[in-house]
Amino acid sequence: MAATATTEAPVFDKSTWMGGVEPMKASYGKLMMWFFLLSDTFTFSALLVTYGLIRFSYPAYDPAIDGAFHFSQTYWPIPEQVYNSIPFAHGLNAPLVFVGIMTFILIFSSVTMVLAVEAGHRMDRRAVETYMLWTILGGFTFLGSQAWEWGHFIHGTEEGSVIKEVVNGQWLQRTIFGANLHENQYGPPAFADLFFFITGFHGTHVFSGVVLNILIFYRSATGLYERRGHYEMVEKVGLYWHFVDLVWVFVFTFFYLV
């Protein structure tokens, strides 16, 4: 046995240490991307679970007690009453329509990304470039939509919301418009804080995804992957991009719908 072991000595060449070994039949880069995404899953889960915890610690809106729905500091708002505006249509009540459009933009950019990955498998450089450009466009459109939604949320409605507060020992009434980290016309300040944190953290991910996509587009357009002989980088960045879409599916349901 010892004799055979000496003849079959393991070869520690450069490729072994540079990730040439493929555990679970996935390349080093792909495997690490998966584990990074797993850790990112925990981060996003923590944020969404925190939303659940804080929401459950506030009273829910009850028509029998509170009457017709209006924004109040005493109970958690109904998201569809908060996010009911679309661009270029001032005053129109269109609950969740804009968020729905954003969801479709992101799902569609996920499709163009997977089409780019598929084109990469066939070594079809032109198709990779085309689909990467569509994916980048989708990413920018989503970021722009989010910027509009943040702007609208921060500025608030025309009527605002009247709050009572104690100033120098006296109860005073004041109208507040929109939301920031300290006060929120739509409901408890924690609601606005969580909105900024969750959609902001997701938006940051979209932004870095767009940056990576542009890099991939540039490198495939200059022919680097063709010379390298494979388009695996498109696949790895694709994993990240799909993950961003996946997170949005959860944010859409548990922040906007529920």
Place this chain on the structure above:
Amino acid sequence: MADHTIHHHDEHHEIAEPQTKEIWRTFIILSVLTGIEFIIAFTVPAGRFRVAIFAGMTLIKAFYIVAEFMHLKHEVKTLIWAILLPCIFVVWLLIALLMEGGSIFMLR
């Protein structure tokens, strides 16, 4: 000029036909599910039942994104479990903290 050289280069190797049927099928499933979620949001009264429907549909959408778009379904079994099993901790955190939130509400 530049366009011409790229074109010339492409003709050197045969490019296989695109296989995009599965991709579009997944896209249609995701779109239809999102559409149904949208309809449910305005027809079914809010409550535990509606939250359960939403959670279920979200998990189905997540399955299609991870399995088809991220290709996890076609990976080795050990990789699939290495990714899925740690997510159990999330379920634990969710249950623990939602109960915690309810008890904070009772104490306020």
